[in-house]
Amino acid sequence: MYNSGKFTVVGAGPGDAELITIKGVRALQAAEVVLYDALVNKELLCFAKNAELIFVGKRKGCCTYQQDQINELIVLKALQGKNVIRLKGGDAFVFGRGAEEMEYAASFGIAVAMVPGISSSLAVPASQNIPVTKRGSAESFWVITGTTKSHTLSKDIALAAKSNATVVILMGMSKLAEIVGLFKEQDKADMPVAIIQEGTTEREKIGVGTIATLGEVVRKKQLTNPAIIVIGEVVRHRNQLSNIQQKYQRAKVTA
Numbered sequence: 001m002y003n004s005g006k007f008t009v010v011g012a013g014p015g016d017a018e019l020i021t022i023k024g025v026r027a028l029q030a031a032e033v034v035l036y037d038a039l040v041n042k043e044l045l046c047f048a049k050n051a052e053l054i055f056v057g058k059r060k061g062c063c064t065y066q067q068d069q070i071n072e073l074i075v076l077k078a079l080q081g082k083n084v085i086r087l088k089g090g091d092a093f094v095f096g097r098g099a100e101e102m103e104y105a106a107s108f109g110i111a112v113a114m115v116p117g118i119s120s121s122l123a124v125p126a127s128q129n130i131p132v133t134k135r136g137s138a139e140s141f142w143v144i145t146g147t148t149k150s151h152t153l154s155k156d157i158a159l160a161a162k163s164n165a166t167v168v169i170l171m172g173m174s175k176l177a178e179i180v181g182l183f184k185e186q187d188k189a190d191m192p193v194a195i196i197q198e199g200t201t202e203r204e205k206i207g208v209g210t211i212a213t214l215g216e217v218v219r220k221k222q223l224t225n226p227a228i229i230v231i232g233e234v235v236r237h238r239n240q241l242s243n244i245q246q247k248y249q250r251a252k253v254t255a
């Protein structure tokens with residue numbers, strides 16, 4: 001028998017407030033408690049007019065709440081009969097701990113639900129005209145974390161570097177030198193790379209280069225977290241598209 005409280009994990013999208021789903025907005029409108037993370041666009045909180053808003057993210061690298069405390073807070077509020085929303089950046093099932101929190105709440109007999117979000121892993125490259133697959137360029141893509149639970153580089157990056165897939169790395173900015181090394185070992189120094197910081201927001205920054213020039217690009221553009229690293233031939237599409245557009249404009253002017 002469930003108590004009357006409910007716990008719903010909601011994906012807030014990559015940053016642009018318009019990139020949440022309608023279902024996500026409706027969940028916020030019905031919320032009585034919202035626990036939200038640092039990567040969530042705060043504009044979205046205005047949909048939760050009747051809710052208690054609790055920030056549980058990291059500020060300047062410092063956790064306000066540990067994961068155990070967040071879990072306990074969710075259960076406490078839901079067992080009080082509240083409709084609790086956990087608003088997380090992107091999609092809560094992509095490096096978002098959404099699954100863990102749902103399991104924890106369910107183990108207390110709390111009804112749980114999940115509202116998918118638009119993950120930064122796809123939306124941030126897309127917003128910069130970088131597709132993760134493109135006929136002739138990439139048949140598949142990997143989405144990998146740069147930093148694992150034990151703070152080491154994911155071993156999957158070495159495997160991905162051997163493939164022809166597009167490689168999208170989240171939380172990888174502190175491991176750039178190691179990532180570059182792995183691709184160089186595969187003779188991929190000329191492979192195109194884009195780094196997009198705070199994609200889809202007003203603060204968005206992008207640097208484009210190759211595996212060989214990446215360090216220089218990051219220094220020049222002063223790129224830092226939160227950022228997405230996209231490695232693969234698909235990065236060229238951005239330039240190709242812009243060349244087509246410029247050619248069209250020139251032809252229009254001279255016509």
Ligand SMILES: C[S@@+](CC[C@H](N)C(=O)[O-])C[C@H]1O[C@@H](n2cnc3c(N)ncnc32)[C@H](O)[C@@H]1O
Binds near residue numbers: 039093200225
């Ligand atoms: C803990 S993961 C959460 C990912 C999230 N669940 C998703 O689906 O987008 C956080 C990492 O996602 C990436 N990230 C999230 N939002 C981003 C954005 N707007 N621009 C660039 N990278 C972003 C960064 O690599 C950041 O360190």
